[in-house]
Amino acid sequence: MIRPLLVLRLLTMPCLWMGLVQLVFGELSFMLFKDNVASNFAMPASITLGVSLVLLIAFKKYQLPSVSTREAMLFASLTWLAVGVLGAIPIVTIAHVTFTDGVFESISALTTTGATVLSGLDEMPRTFLMYRQFLQWMGGLGVVIFVVAILPMLNIGGMRLLKAETPGPIKDEKLSPRVASTTHYLWLVYLTITALCAICYYLAGMSVFDAIGHSFSTVSTGGFSTHDASMGYFHSSLLLWICNVFMLLGATNFALHYRVYLAKSIKLYWRDEEMKAFLMIVFVISCLLAFYLYQKGANATFSGAFTESFFHVISFITSTGFAATDLSAWPAVTAVVLIFVGYIGGCAGSTAGGNKVIRNIISLKSVGLELKRLVHPNGVFAMKFQGRTIGADVRHSVMGFMCLAALTTMVFTVLLMTTGLSFVAALSATAACLNVLGPGFAELGSSFAPLTDTGTWMMSFAMILGRLEYFTVLVLFFPVLWRH
Amino acid sequence: MIRPLLVLRLLTMPCLWMGLVQLVFGELSFMLFKDNVASNFAMPASITLGVSLVLLIAFKKYQLPSVSTREAMLFASLTWLAVGVLGAIPIVTIAHVTFTDGVFESISALTTTGATVLSGLDEMPRTFLMYRQFLQWMGGLGVVIFVVAILPMLNIGGMRLLKAETPGPIKDEKLSPRVASTTHYLWLVYLTITALCAICYYLAGMSVFDAIGHSFSTVSTGGFSTHDASMGYFHSSLLLWICNVFMLLGATNFALHYRVYLAKSIKLYWRDEEMKAFLMIVFVISCLLAFYLYQKGANATFSGAFTESFFHVISFITSTGFAATDLSAWPAVTAVVLIFVGYIGGCAGSTAGGNKVIRNIISLKSVGLELKRLVHPNGVFAMKFQGRTIGADVRHSVMGFMCLAALTTMVFTVLLMTTGLSFVAALSATAACLNVLGPGFAELGSSFAPLTDTGTWMMSFAMILGRLEYFTVLVLFFPVLWRH
Ligand SMILES: [K+]
Ligand SMILES: [K+]
Known part of the structure; x- marks a missing residue:
């Protein structure tokens, strides 16, 4: 009731x-x-x-x-x-956009998606620019509280898994006291990382305004910038690498950050199975992309290809969505790889979107177990994650989530195409919104302004759907489920 | 060993x-x-x-x-x-294509994919044309034996489900006697349906040659034609509707056909949960597409839109791949819908490809169960299919299959793009081959000839991979699994 x-x-x-x-x-x-x-x-x-x-x-x-x-x-x-x-409301009155576009921009900020309908950012009032950046930061904090405190209790998409991982108060079954006590330490971790990020940006050459503004959208993996050229505005490899570190920190399980802080041991990051897999995936895909880009001549130097590959892979896998170059000048396959990488996502319990590394691991282990069972039909195999046995219920939730992500992508892509978009634009916009990633391609390459009003509302809905891990929202649309 | x-x-x-x-x-x-x-x-x-x-x-x-x-x-x-x-070999020597292309064409025929590297079919020797058609028919029979007799025993992708459904000898655990006894009745059913199809085609106006040739590629859901214009060559709505019926019969579980024959009751089709869902999916998607096409003015009359929608949805969902019109003249979204529809596939135990209706049902039920569990966290829910309870092992296999299909699609799309194809061409070719469907889009819209040799070999592999339901082939690539 x-x-x-x-x-x-x-x-x-x-x-x-x-x-x-x-x-x-x-x-x-x-x-x-x-x-x-x-x-x-x-x-x-x-x-x-x-x-x-x-x-x-x-x-x-x-x-x-x-x-x-x-x-x-x-x-x-x-x-x-x-x-x-x-x-x-301030977006509508200051940037002179329609109510539809204003709500889209606002939801895009709060869900840390970072898709924008605006252009000409560099000329906009600074208060307004900082407000957009701050909305992302605030949204990111809200997300962290939601995914660390509420999701594991509901076991949405197999997230009960994380319960044993989270610090003390989280195991409490009562919702409100738990949210209150959890919020306290999450807030501290989040604030600390953001402050460090702003300081590093400043020391590496950003103005105070840009350093604070970009720290907001980096740690929240939001991806808004105060410049149309995004991180490309600064022409600094150092800034890109600093950004890499803090995007990764924002895409790390915040409960893990807290455990690292409590144990004063940075080794815990590497001992966490999800985090380790995450870093390895980033490394492998980035290196492959760097070799490909260098070989295709998209970058003149290998170190340039290396920096840009790592930056864009991290930007997309953490669902931040910053850009440092004109991606449309790269071979078409890179855009497709980056869109697919966005589905991998960051770690659970972080501000990142996508399907989350943990779900990818469990799905792959599940497929591996099926292969094993085929070869040894009478064998009994258990799935292990982080040393613990994973039950059938978690596997069902995780695989259900993956199927739902694929199905939702297809439905939204088709719906968007009926509003007149090309396939690449529709698919990239859907992926950008469901994974709270941000950047679109083709017609939507520079902004989401070309969307029709219907398309814009669909994408606003898609962002909330993806941000709240599908199930939370979908359950509201099936009143029949609510009956006993 | x-x-x-x-x-x-x-x-x-x-x-x-x-x-x-x-x-x-x-x-x-x-x-x-x-x-x-x-x-x-x-x-x-x-x-x-x-x-x-x-x-x-x-x-x-x-x-x-x-x-x-x-x-x-x-x-x-x-x-x-x-x-x-x-x-x-005869393809290489008669059509004067490379060995790579010849093997592709041959595997495409035998896996009932129907993707072709040839053009100018209407001028080719009739023996050669009938040979291609017959390879599809023979491949279709091989597939039926494989999917009805072998798959359920291996429980590939949850197909143990079907075991209780199949007639007597199938429950036998020994492989060879079972294949022998099963082959006997499958062969009879397959031959009967093909003969009926050829007779109907002939009565509706095809030549004897075309009637037999197209019956081979219809019942096997292969999709090869003796004309470049495929079924569009005949300009006959009646032929399209006859084709619809026999494509659906080819995409029906052949064990179900046999049970219908034994019970002499056509009602059994409708009482089968998978078949019922299959027909309803076809009906709903075809009607939606018909309305859309008519509204967009792609067809002048509603009855024309209705006929063409049903024909193409059935052609793609059964993974036949016949075309009756120039699909590139339709709105771009229709091609995307047809590609996605190809992933649904026909019924298990048939010549059709794709993920199979049964797996879609179980995946959707799994997602539904997850939603239900969210609302009633303490409830205990069991999944039912065709009145029987579905265990966790079947759900794992089915969901693993779905994830594997999605992952394989992404990998092949990216690999094909590195050979120089556009995203739409690469994705459509991958979908066409993995789902043993056939038609490509964009650069590959008229034939697969523009593929590089590397790309052609990839797609030959993809056809076998999809035809044998992924796991059968993949298991061979992980020798580590074979250890005890
Ligand atoms: K983002
Ligand atoms: K086919």
């Missing part, structure tokens, strides 16, 4: 938060950047804050500790939608 | 058979068609027959009943390769 008023009461919290953020950005515009957009932030902020406070007081009798898992799923889906709409 | 000489002994049988077939076609050329290609068939036939007979006598001490499942898998893979090479 769903209690709508309780869900509404829960929704006031992220809305209040969005109101506060916009208020701060109004203040920043007025006091610091002096770019005359203060009212674009302050106006919607005051309305949001007012309405949210009234609702909060009206519904204060609804106690949080009693939230059920179904209500949590509805709340998660509605949060991204509601905050997306609220966050869109 | 593999006994190479036993496998060689087994291989003499299909080779002998191929020799006999070529001998008959040499005779046909000399006596009936008088098209001066008799020696092109008689020469390789005599060599093949001679060598095979010598080997057969030399290895007669190897007894067939003792064949192990591993040897059966190796035998199945090598059969398609060996017979493919032998079948290629």
Whole structure:
């Protein structure tokens, strides 16, 4: 059973938060950047804050500790939608885009997708640019809390696996106290990494504004930039390698970061089966791509091909979506490889999208086990992950997730094509949104502006669907499942 | 353990058979068609027959009943390769193509793929044209025996499911007696349906030559034609609808055909869960496509759109690959839908390729069960198919198969692109070969001739891989699995 008023009461919290953020950005515009957009932030902020406070007081009798898992799923889906709409208001009024495009841009920021309908970023008000970057950072934090605190409990797509991995409070079965206690340490880890990233960017030559702005979209694996040319604007290999490190850190399980911090041992990263596989996949694919690019003459020097390969593979596998060069000038196969790499994804429990490395490992092990069973029909084989035996339920969830990702990709690609896009544009946009990756190709190579309104709404939905790991959202569309 | 000489002994049988077939076609050329290609068939036939007979006598001490499942898998893979090479010889000498292209064409015929490197078919010797058609029919029969008699025993991709469905002898665990007894009734069913198809084609206006030739490639869901324009050559809606019926019959589980025959009740088709789902999928997708085509003005009349939609959806879902119109003149999305539809495939135990309807059903049910489990975390749910409970092992096999199909598609698409193809051409060729479907798009829209030699060999391998349901072939590439 769903209690709508309780869900509404829960929704006031992220809305209040969005109101506060916009208020701060109004203040920043007025006091610091002096770019005359203060009212674009302050106006919607005051309305949001007012309405949210009234609702909060009206519904204060609804106690949080009693939230059920179904209500949590509805709340998660509605949060991204509601905050997306609220966050869109300054975008609509400052960048002069339609409501449809504004909501798309806002949801793209909050889901850390980083697909944009805007161009001419370099001329936009600085408050507005920083606001976009900050939305990604905030969205990334929300995602981390969702994937570390809520997903393992629901066991969406086999994520109960991670439960044994996560620190103390996570094993608690009650939703709210758990979210509260987990949020505390996740927030600290997230903030620390972001601060380190900003400092490194600054020391490597970015302005304070760009360093902070890009640290927001790097650690959240969001991929928004304050420049149309993205990371290519800076023409610095050093910055690309710094970016590589922090994209990887953002795509690492945040519970693992916390364990590394507690144990004061960096070796734990390598001892984690998912993280180890992740780094090896990145290394192998990047090297193959570097050799291919160099051999095809897409890069003049091997070190250039090496740097660009690592940067783009990491950017796509972590679902960040930064670019450092004009990808359309590369051989067509590289774009396809990068799109496919986006489906691998980062580690579970991180800000990264895609299917997650852990699910790829379990799927491959599952296929391997089938091959083994064929050769030894009477053998009994158990699947191991990180030393523990993986049960049939986890395998079912994981494989179901993979099939759903493939099916959803096909459905959205066909639907987008009926709005008039080419196959490559439709497939790349679908992959970019479902994997919260960002960059499109072909007609959508420079921005998502060419999408029709219908297409834009589809992609806004796809981003929320992918961000919340499909099941969380889909379950809401089958009321028949809710019956006992 | 593999006994190479036993496998060689087994291989003499299909080779002998191929020799006999070529001998008959040499005779046909000399006596009936008088098209001066008799020696092109008689020469390789005599060599093949001679060598095979010598080997057969030399290895007669190897007894067939003792064949192990591993040897059966190796035998199945090598059969398609060996017979493919032998079948290629007349193609190379008559159509004047390279050895690479000849083997591709031959494997394409025998795996019932129907992808071709040839053009100008209408001017080719009639013996040669009928030979190509007959190879498909023979390949189709081989496939039916493989999928009904061998696959369920190996439980490749969850096919143990079908065991309870198949008539008496199939439940036997010994390989050879089972293949022998099963072959008998499969052969009768296959021959009956083909004869009916040829008669219907003839009555609807085809020449005797075309009626027999097209019945071979319809019931085997092969898709070769004696005309470059494929079924479009005849300009007859009636023929398209007859073709629809027999493509569907070819894509039906042949064990089900036999049960229908035994029970003398056509209702059994509808009572079969897989068949029912198959027909409903065909109906729904065809209707949607018909409406879309009519609305987009691709067809002037609705009845024209209706006929063409059903024909092409059935042609692609059954992996036949006949065309009745220039698909490149249709909206781009239709080609994509047809490629995706090819992945659904026909029923298990038929000549059709693709992932098979049964695996789609089980995957969807698996995803549905996951959604249900999310809503009712403490519920216990069992999966039912055709009234029986489906165990975890079948689900693992099925989902493993689906993941493997997706992964293989990505790998071959990327590899083909490195040979210089566009994304659409590479993806469509991969889908056409893995699903033993046939038609390519973009550069490969009229034939597979533009492929490089490397690309052609890749696709020859892909056809065998897809035809033998991935696992049978892949298992041979991991010797490490063979250790105890
Ligand atoms: K992103
Ligand atoms: K075919």
